[in-house]
Structure formats: structure tokens, C-alpha cells
Amino acid sequence: MADRVSIKDIAKAADTTHSTVSRALRDSPLISDATRERVKRLAREMGYTPNAVAQSLQTNRTNAVGLVVTSIADPFLADVVKGVEEVAQPVGLSVFLNASHNDPNQEIQVIETFHRRRVDGILVASSRIGSNHLDRLARIDVPVVLINSEAGEDSDFLHSVTVDDQTGARQAVRHLIDRGHRRIGYLGVRNRPLSNERRRQGYLDALAEAGIEPQDDWVEIAAPAGIGRDQDVTAAEALTPSLLSAGVTAIFCFNDMVATGVLLACKHQDVRVPDACSVVGFDDIDLARYVTPSLTTVHQLKREMGSIAMQMLHDLIEGKTVQNRVLPPRFVRRESTAPPPRSDA
Amino acid sequence: MADRVSIKDIAKAADTTHSTVSRALRDSPLISDATRERVKRLAREMGYTPNAVAQSLQTNRTNAVGLVVTSIADPFLADVVKGVEEVAQPVGLSVFLNASHNDPNQEIQVIETFHRRRVDGILVASSRIGSNHLDRLARIDVPVVLINSEAGEDSDFLHSVTVDDQTGARQAVRHLIDRGHRRIGYLGVRNRPLSNERRRQGYLDALAEAGIEPQDDWVEIAAPAGIGRDQDVTAAEALTPSLLSAGVTAIFCFNDMVATGVLLACKHQDVRVPDACSVVGFDDIDLARYVTPSLTTVHQLKREMGSIAMQMLHDLIEGKTVQNRVLPPRFVRRESTAPPPRSDA
DNA sequence: TCATGGCGTGCACACGTGTGCACTCTGCTC
């Protein structure tokens, strides 16, 4: 009952028209102070709550944005989403959350849904979408900000915020080299091809700088069954023995989940970390501090990525122009790295 | 350009009226097969995407639900949200995600936003809201499902799905007793009072069954600075020494995060787990398998809670009646529990 | 006294879609 009250009802109660009520509630200077106050008081008393649906239809603005992530249960993305939320809420933007699970059908469906709902902008933290569905995104005619999956040739509606994967990877591997390692492995993933390629390249850069010839059997690329933590861990666990038997004394991992899988595998094989083998992760999710040994890793500004991306999208919606952002990684040394068992000359 | 096409435009192209187009697209039996096909083909060719905003205004259904969580970065809630998503997407419901951070102002604002947007239902995974904002929720006149925070006296619009905290806790503590422990501590949290109280009660039940007199200094209740993982861990870490010096040989923790804090504290104090002290968690988040030693804990059906809650909400929206659900916990034994160091007679 | 101007209000239309009702047309039946 308190629900169904519209500005028309208020108008009736105030003995005026809905136009006046609308203007009074929006503090239009056209309205006299007396009626403005009278209308506002009535609105309060009658328990009026504006109908955002009708407003959207009229103003052609929904004040809603779409957010696609590959998986919500990914702790990395959870932090990103948190950052998004922290900016969206204060500026009055609502967020439609959708997962894509790297499934082409769901990706299409999600974009379609955002279009139908006439969102004012889209945030993508799901690497495949940026590249694969450009045409579909373009048709919506709405600003898009990609997170950790660059904007290809910069079109005028596609923007991005990323971390400098390659530099982060190079720093991490250089640390291992500085500690005396020469035989260093890379354990990557197949289902996030862009980041994986950049981090692998950083790994190769560091080896090259140190004059180390990379060996084929130092590199393994896991193909996790799905998306998210569990699969990364399991897939990495399975591939670790092969790397160890290739004789590496340190393993640089695509992310902390993969590194955790390596830790578990070492535990089962009684390979002591870091004494017998050093391990380095990427992302610096909370987990990195909780495992034993705690993970040396590359810190990403996860929450900041989310909030910066959301701020960019907000600016774009307001018609401002924005600059793409590349955030700096930060190397974090913890307990999972040490010099190699015996120095390899 | 492909955007601004409405059913009126299609009507013009098909040399008919928007009424016919509307009916044709909705497969109304009033329309002849010929025109239906013609309209549908034109709609496709012109790149028509229905305007959900206008549809909502007309039908008084938004096909959107609101989801409030205390924090998105909480791994427990992340799984719940995932379950919600998995049900919502297929049935065509969109999800507005909002965080409350246990902040009364934000809680009010979130509910207000959901009302303005005329969501068809609300999902609450933020314990405080159920009890504190009943009046506000009632005013929206929309079904509400609470997750892990019961529905008080069951009103007709409030429903819930919870886990049986008390039984889970009792099972966990009984396991410790079976292993031979007599001096068992409880490390709880202050900012989730309902669950905390139920788990503490289960702890007391188990002690009572074994004829053990609980001691005041066996129980500590942490007051984490905020919500989510990090604060739980830190707060628990700080309180662990006090429990250890009370002479307990095992600690039952409010959740796995708290347990992780205990593990860290023990590590720093060189107290070996489980040899010198056993530790039990709650929730069975992924982390529980990754720490060393892996955590003995109480498994919760996290994803299922989300999907069941969403299914309930969907049924309620469709006008069906539903039953509140209490999910069974499942005790999981891992590496963090063992008999006490020397048997206390 | 009349023109002028400003202030406050109401009228009417718009946004895009759904739907009850009236209308037209075709073909059939008596």
C-alpha cells in the first residue's frame, strides 16, 4: 500500500498536478518555496519512493552498469569487484553482476542482457570478451572498460586498465636469478592467454638478460578444467613433477593459485620449499600470506584496478575523456624463495 | 544507430502498427503466421533489442533481484554469490550486487536503492539486515530470502536458508573430545552475533555431553576491525596467545579464517599444530585445504545455499509457496587435529 | 489605465511497450 504511491497521488493530495510535484521534488527553481516544501512533506508522509524504471525510460539513463567476470569465486576478481563496488555505490550507479565462465554462449547472453537492460556502461573482467565480441559490444553503443585484457586498437568506446604483467614477471624471475638460480621453470595456464603470454615473455626477458638459454622442458602450460581457484591448483599440482624432473631449482608460476598447487605437489613428494626448490607466485592474493611457506609473489593493485576502472567508466558516462591505465606491479619477497640447493656453475 | 530501433520503427518498416509488432514478437495467437514471420525477420534485420526498461514499466516486473552481502571479498560469500548466479541467469533474472560492510547507513541506502529500482525480490547475505531493517524491508512489499540469518517470527514475506551451526559445532568439538582433549577453547567473533552464538552453543553442548566443566578463560571473542578475511585472521592471531596460556590443548574456531589466524600465531610462537595444539575451523573454504597443516573443519554447502536461496526467491516471485531450509553441516577431518600432547586425566 | 515582465502553474506530449476493445474483412451457412 505504501508502495503504489506515485507523483500523481502526491499531486492529488497537494491539489496540484504531477508536473509541479515532479519539479518540486527535483528542486526546480521554477517552483515556489511554499509548494516545494508542501510537496516534499507530503511525499515523505505518504512514503513515496521514486520509480527508477520510469525515470530511466524518460531520461534515457538507467544509472546502471554491467559487470562481467569469468568467475565470482576467483579471489583475484573478488577484490576487483570490491573496488568496483566502492566507487559505484557513492556515485549512485547500480551494478549488474554476471559470470561468463569463459563459455561463449554465456558471454553472448550476458552482453545481450546488458543491452536489453540499457545499461549506461560495461565493465569487463573476463579476458575473452574484449577480443571475441567486439561487434556485439559496439552495437550497444555504450562505453566499455576492460580490466586486464587490453583494448586492441583503441576504438573510441573501448578502454582499459591493466597491470604491467611483463615487468612484474621479469622482476620476479630476476629475483630468482639474483639468488643464484640458473635453471628456472615457468608454469603457466592456457585459459587466460593474454596475461599468460605477457608473463611468459617477462620470464624469457629475465633469462635473456642473464644470458641463460631457456630450455623447452622448463615450461609447462596447464589447461585447467574450468575457471577459478580449485582448477588452477589441481592442474598445477599435476604438472609439477614433470618440471621437477626437468631439474629446475625454482618455479615461476602464472599466479598464486598455481603456486599453491606447486606447494602441495612438493609437499606430497617431500620436496622442501624453499630449500630444495623455490616458488614464486603472482597476484598476491590473501592466500599467499597464509600458506606455508608464505609465497614470494608479485603484488597487484586488485581493489584499485576495480575502483579505477569504475571511475573511468563513470567519467566516460559523464562524457569526459579518459586515459587508459597501466598499473605498476610490486615484487614481494616472502619465505618461498631461497638460493638453490648447491650452486650450479 | 542500430541501437535506437523500437517496435514503432519495425511497425513503420512492416507497414503496420506497433501493437501488431508487439504481439508478433511475443508470439500472440492473434497474429497471422505471415505477419509474425515478416515482423520477426525485420526485427532481426534491423537489429532490434527489446527495451527491458519500458517492458518493466508496463508489466510491473523488472526481472531483477537485489543481492546484499556484507563483503564481496569474503570467500564464503563469494561461493554463495556464485550459487545465486548459477540459478538466476538461466531463469532470466538479473542480479544487482551491493555490499553493506555492516554499516547501518549503507544498509539503509542499499535497501532504498532496491526499492527505487523496483526489484522483484531481495536476497540478503548480511546478517544484520534481517533483524534491524524489518520495517524498511516490509515497505517494499517484495519477497525476501535471508541467507544464514534466520527469519525471526516467520512473517509472510521473510524466508531463509541456513546451515545448522549448532550441530556442526557440536560435531567438531565432539571429535576433539573423542581424540582425548578435555581442555578445549573457543575463538569466536563479535560482528556476526547470530552464527557466533549458535556455534558457541554447540561447543558448550559437546562439553556438557562429555561432562566437561567449561572455563571462562577458554573462550575469547574477537572484534575484527572490519568484515572479511584479513580482519578475522589478524584479530584471531592477536587473541591466540591468551588462549594458549589458559592451557587449552585444542581450539575450536568460528571459521576457517579465524583458524588460519590461530595457525599463524602458533607458527610464530613455535607451537606445533597438531602435535602441541589441535585446531578446528568452520565453513571449509578452499583455503582450508591449502594451509599447512590442512584444516580439520565443518563443511558448509556454500554454493548450494546460494542456489537454493535464489531458487526459493524465484518460486516466491512466481507466487509459489516455499519452505525454509536448514542445510546439514558435514564434519571434515584433515591434518590439524591429533590427540593432546600428554593425556590429561 | 494599460502595457510589460516575471513568477508560478498546468497542459500536453514524450519515452517504449503491452493489451482491452472495436473495427474490418473474408468466407461460410441458412
Place this chain on the structure above:
DNA sequence: GAGCAGAGTGCACACGTGTGCACGCCATGA
């Protein structure tokens, strides 16, 4: 041949809000 049923379509209104424009009123000034 008139009447009628039924199928297909269009008209008009509704949903709740925002806004350009015209109107009425009052005060001011010539």
C-alpha cells in the same frame, strides 16, 4: 442474399516520470 462467426488488425489508453510551452496572475512603471 443476408446474416454471422471468426480471424486479423488498429485505436487508444496505460505504466510513472520529465519538460517545453503557453497561460494566468500580480506588481511595477509609464
